[in-house]
Amino acid sequence: MQTYLVGGAVRDTLLNRRVVERDYVVVGATVEEMLAKGYTQVGKDFPVFLHPKTADEYALARTERKSGKGYTGFICNASPTVTLEEDLKRRDLTVNAIAQHPDGTLIDPYGGQQDIANKVLRHVSEAFSEDPLRVFRVARFATRYHYLQFTIAPETIALMQQMAQSGELKALSPERVWQETKRSLLENSPAVFVEVLRDIHGLNDWFGELITSQASLNDAIEALTHTHTDKESSTPYKIKTPEQLLCIRFSALCSGLSAPQTRALCQRLRVPNSVSDVAQLVSQHKDTLLSEALFKADTLLTLFNQADAWRRPERFDLVLAAMTPLAQINHVAWPARNALIVECLEAANRVNPQEIIARGVKGPEIRTALNKAKYENIAAVISNTNINAL
Template identity: 65%
Template sequence: MQVYLVGGAVRDTLLERPVTERDYVVVGATPAEMLAKGFTQVGKDFPVFLHPKTGEEYALARIERKSGAGYTGFVCDASSSVTLEEDLKRRDLTVNAMALDDDGNIIDPYKGQQDIENRCLRHVSAAFSEDPLRVFRVARFATRYRYLGFTIAPETLTLMQSMANSGELRALSAERVWQETKRSLLEATPDVFFTVLAESQALTSWFSELGEHLTEALACLTLAASPLSVSSEEASHDKDTQLAVRFSALCSPLNPTQVSQLCSRLKVPNQVSDLARLLSQFKQHLLTDFSATDSVNEAASALLNIFNGADAWRRPERFSLLLTAMTPLAKRSHLDWPAQTTLIQRALSAANDVNVQDIIATGIKGPAIKQALNDAKCSAIAQAM
């Protein structure tokens, strides 16, 4: 039995990047031997085991044969006769097909070190085309390592185009595509992910709505991801918030129907999809320069409609996030967004100060209360402006 550190840990060590997780491959062992050593088996399709002390993953060396459509259509052979080189050959990219033994020696049968030196993402073998998810994985790796100058080998890009044109990308699950998308959106240059998909002719499989809007969508996404485009407070947002803002920026050129279609297809989480839909619905209204309007009352009425439509009363944090997500669009429109945001927040605060109990105390009853409340809020907004 021989154990090797494999994959991303070896790659990122060579790139002098932090290693966040370690995966191991075990050659010459059987499931029974692993269980006897105290490992816990977790893999059903192929034998993967958790170390009894560290909890790290140890997988038996395996080879796979394509047996059906999609990324699950494989028959796995994880017998003790499978060699390390055979296991590494089934991996996606040469930079991910290296192993490290206990003595610190790198086993690199497919020239991954050379491709790291040349900053090249290259597929290991023709078996790459058997797993359609790899098109999205390569796009994600291109995104993550763009800052180091990595590009995709021409022959790999050609293979990705062939895979996209085969139609098999549509056999992927929405959850897997979204995970690759999510991880890419949180990288420093998320636009690269969608540029690669476009170059691979893979964009239409899952992101058809972007199509003719791609240039504008990526410009907004780039602004949303730029550290120069957000305040220090916005930059400190957690990853869930960053994801929602960046996805909304990507969807910003789309109409509400297109946003809903895209979110439904990708099964985008509610927190993310809600913000994208709100931005699509209210972007033009929020880009109105309320400080330059001829009629304060009309501006107040317009703001009240936005507050009501976006449910700013009960969801103030979401509304605040909507204003943050609008920043890239405002920059492209050359609107003084900080001043606009200050005006909107002042108007919302004034409207929130209106007390419905004061209106009821005047004797107004029934359905008339709602209209009187709106009138009072509109008046308060106008005064605040």
């Protein structure tokens, strides 16, 4: 029984990146032996265990044979006779197929170190094509390591194109595709994810709305290129959480889509409501937010009502933040326009419903009087603003 550190921990150490998690492969052991040593089995399809003290993942060395469609159609062999080299051969990329002996020695039968030196993402073997999820994984790795100037090997690009054309990508679950999309959108260069899928014709099955027109695709790529975090961003809203950044990035992905198209994409990928709500609001109102019609009190009041800016101010803030890259690609000076919207919303929020009720207004007339007072406050702000400067 021998244990080796494998995968991302080895790869990122060689790239001088922070190691987030450590995974191990165990050669020459059985399930019974792992359980006897106190490990907890967590893998249903594959023999994966958690270390009793560190909770790191330990998987028995295994080989896999394709038995059906998708990423779950495999027959697994995890007998003690499976060698380390056989286990590494089933992995996706050579840079992920490097193991480290406890004494620090690297075992690299498929040239992963050379590919790291050459900054190349290359598939280990033709077995790569048996798992369609790898198309999205490679796109994600290309996105993550774009800043290091990594590229995908031509033969791997060709194989990914074949996989996309085979229709196998349809067999994936929405949850798995969304997870790869989400992780890619949170990387520093999210546009690369879309560009890779475009180049291998991998957008058709899951992101069909993006290729309904060249403009839709171009807008998505350009808007994602303009998404930045915190200090780099021209939005006044500081991005504090990954979910906030994801909302902005996914809205950028949908920047060239209509509201129905954005809704369809969200439903297909089963995007969480917190993210899809922002993207759909951006798609619904972006034309108004970028047009001269915005400088009318009734337009802004309708926007605030439809976006429920009164009860969901944090979400509305994200909508405005997500407009920053869209404004940039449409050559609209957003900061000043954004400031006006915020000032108008604050003015409208100063209307006190209790004061209206105290005047004797009752029933449905309360809402009418409330909207009228909000309209007047918004109009007062606009009248004191130099619209020509916006």
